[in-house]
Amino acid sequence: MLELRDITAGYEPGRPVLRDVSLTVGDGEAVGLLGPSGCGKSTLARVAALLHRPTAGTVLLDGEPAHGWRHRAPRGQRTAVGVVFQQPRQSADPRLTLHDVIAEPLRATGRRAEAPARVAGLAATTGLTDDLLTRRPHQVSDGQLQRACLARALALRPRLLICDEMTAMLDASTTAALVGVLEAYRAETGAAVLAVSHDPVLLNRWCDRVVRWDDITRGTTASDRPHPL
Amino acid sequence: MKPAKPLLTVDGMSVRFRMPGGRYVAAVSDVSLTLHPGECLVLVGESGCGKSVLASALLGLLPGNAETAGRALLAGDAPLDLLTASERTLARTVRGRRIGLVPQSPAAHLTPVRTVRSHLRETVRALTGVRGTALDPAVEAAAARAAFPTDHLDRHPHQLSGGLAQRAATALALVGDAPLLLADEPTTGLDRDLVERTADELRRHVDAGHALLMITHDLAAAARIADRVAVMYAGRVVETADAGPFFGTPGPRHPYARRLLDALPERAFTPIPGMPPELGALPEGCAFAPRCDRAEAACTRTVPALSAGVACHHPLEEVQPRAGAA
Numbered sequence: 001m002l003e004l005r006d007i008t009a010g011y012e013p014g015r016p017v018l019r020d021v022s023l024t025v026g027d028g029e030a031v032g033l034l035g036p037s038g039c040g041k042s043t044l045a046r047v048a049a050l051l052h053r054p055t056a057g058t059v060l061l062d063g064e065p066a067h068g069w070r071h072r073a074p075r076g077q078r079t080a081v082g083v084v085f086q087q088p089r090q091s092a093d094p095r096l097t098l099h100d101v102i103a104e105p106l107r108a109t110g111r112r113a114e115a116p117a118r119v120a121g122l123a124a125t126t127g128l129t130d131d132l133l134t135r136r137p138h139q140v141s142d143g144q145l146q147r148a149c150l151a152r153a154l155a156l157r158p159r160l161l162i163c164d165e166m167t168a169m170l171d172a173s174t175t176a177a178l179v180g181v182l183e184a185y186r187a188e189t190g191a192a193v194l195a196v197s198h199d200p201v202l203l204n205r206w207c208d209r210v211v212r213w214d215d216i217t218r219g220t221t222a223s224d225r226p227h228p229l
Numbered sequence: 230m231k232p233a234k235p236l237l238t239v240d241g242m243s244v245r246f247r248m249p250g251g252r253y254v255a256a257v258s259d260v261s262l263t264l265h266p267g268e269c270l271v272l273v274g275e276s277g278c279g280k281s282v283l284a285s286a287l288l289g290l291l292p293g294n295a296e297t298a299g300r301a302l303l304a305g306d307a308p309l310d311l312l313t314a315s316e317r318t319l320a321r322t323v324r325g326r327r328i329g330l331v332p333q334s335p336a337a338h339l340t341p342v343r344t345v346r347s348h349l350r351e352t353v354r355a356l357t358g359v360r361g362t363a364l365d366p367a368v369e370a371a372a373a374r375a376a377f378p379t380d381h382l383d384r385h386p387h388q389l390s391g392g393l394a395q396r397a398a399t400a401l402a403l404v405g406d407a408p409l410l411l412a413d414e415p416t417t418g419l420d421r422d423l424v425e426r427t428a429d430e431l432r433r434h435v436d437a438g439h440a441l442l443m444i445t446h447d448l449a450a451a452a453r454i455a456d457r458v459a460v461m462y463a464g465r466v467v468e469t470a471d472a473g474p475f476f477g478t479p480g481p482r483h484p485y486a487r488r489l490l491d492a493l494p495e496r497a498f499t500p501i502p503g504m505p506p507e508l509g510a511l512p513e514g515c516a517f518a519p520r521c522d523r524a525e526a527a528c529t530r531t532v533p534a535l536s537a538g539v540a541c542h543h544p545l546e547e548v549q550p551r552a553g554a555a
Contacts, residue, residue: 013540032490036420036422037390037391037419037420037423038390066506122283127503129503141276141277142276143275143276143504144504148505169417170276170446171274171275171276171446171492172446172489172493173275173488173489173492173500173501174500175492175494176492176494176498176499176500177494177499177500180500182336190446198420198421198422199420199421199494201421201493201494201495202494204494205494205495205498206494
């Protein structure tokens with residue numbers, strides 16, 4: 001489903017935050033990527049989601065190499081991947097109701113007519129009530145907003161889901177609920193999952209296979225990393 | 230070997246917010262807690278259950294539309310009810326001096342345009358009165374107490390990792406040598422190694438004689454540090470217990486506390502059905518009843534009182550094997 005070959009990426013010229021990283025996620029497979037804060041795993045997740053252009057290396061989705069990133073990515077590739085970020089507050093438009101947050105991908109791809117039925121279905125799956133759907137992000141809790149962000153990621157029925165620390169801000173019960181929703185979607189559709197986290201207990205419980213950051217990277221030097229504390 | 234006299238006694242404390250249209254939101258209802266020197270009490274619960282409001286109330290930092298009831302007595306040379314003390318008393322003698330706050334998201338708590346040294350200098354000067362040439366050694370000693378590396382003192386907050394920002398904030402909280410430390414979600418967003426290290430460092434300050442009230446939804450951190458646990462749900466304390474039996478056997482007695490622990494990935498990894506109620510629209514009777522598999526008719530009529538450490542009409546009494554327990 002997803003193949004990352006020798007990816008090097010960073011934000012400033014000459015200062016890569018990750019070097020020569022390779023990772024494969026098979027069809028229908030849930031892979032956990034485990035690494036400490038600041039190791040570059042979120043950057044890798046952004047590369048895999050076609051949100052950040054690597055300086056070197058190849059990203060293959062279903063064997064097809066990616067050439068465009070962000071808005072330049074072809075729609076077929078862009079909509080095949082759903083992303084859930086760590087901070088729901090920073091990834092939802094504060095002006096939209098939760099209903100519109102979830103419907104946004106449908107609207108953006110010209111499928112607005114499907115929105116009412118699809119949003120209702122997703123809200124039921126993720127446990128959001130009709131009352132919550134009419135509210136804006138500042139009127140709901142982090143856990144409720146993250147439920148909406150997961151529903152948004154599922155709206156276009158992606159074949160790959162990338163979860164970057166999806167549950168780091170959440171309590172135990174909401175964590176278990178969201179992972180349960182994702183796993184039900186995976187069982188139903190055969191989608192693949194790349195779950196990035198620093199929590200080995202969570203990843204071992206959730207994923208088919210857990211890879212450690214140090215095992216997939218060559219050449220990252222200690223000086224590239226932030227203070228170990 | 231607890232000293233007989235508690236440092237903090239919260240007795241029947243309630244906080245409610247007056248909303249437009251004459252509505253009230255009951256954020257904290259009838260909470261009673263005690264905390265002794267050298268003891269760590271961890272208050273756990275899902276987000277939105279009123280934990281942080283309780284902490285703000287103890288520091289006198291509630292917004293203007295809040296109304297409080299009950300008492301929160303802080304023992305010491307000058308015993309004080311924190312809920313009725315004047316802003317002047319709180320500002321001059323309590324915050325930083327008798328209660329130190331270890332904040333949530335330390336990086337956001339620090340002023341972005343000032344170095345850690347500058348933060349510490351101001352705090353040391355204000356709280357201890359040290360001036361002149363004695364100031365720099367005092368600043369370095371304050372940093373050392375929280376294990377903040379001296380060679381990072383001249384950095385700005387954005388140049389610090391999450392763990393070092395946490396230590397900087399802890400160093401600031403410890404400057405006034407306050408007997409009571411209040412930590413509000415000190416581990417949110419840190420990775421697990423850092424959570425453990427932060428918990429261990431806070432524990433060290435407890436063992437040095439401070440009393441610590443830690444507020445968190447992170448059960449792993451709570452299990453690592455707590456002497457006693459109080460579980461909060463919808464503004465009420467529904468269970469208080471010693472940490473050992475609570476996290477080990479026989480386990481929690483309140484159905485909510487038990488389901489919360491069972492949601493952990495190292496246990497059953499099963500969510501509690503439904504979501505916590507809105508504090509402005511609490512159901513009649515026990516607030517957990519709509520999500521509880523042990524609820525009966527009585528549960529939806531009367532709020533159970535906290536007795537023998539649990540507020541439930543049908544608490545779990547006997548040891549039950551837990552599916553998937555690690």
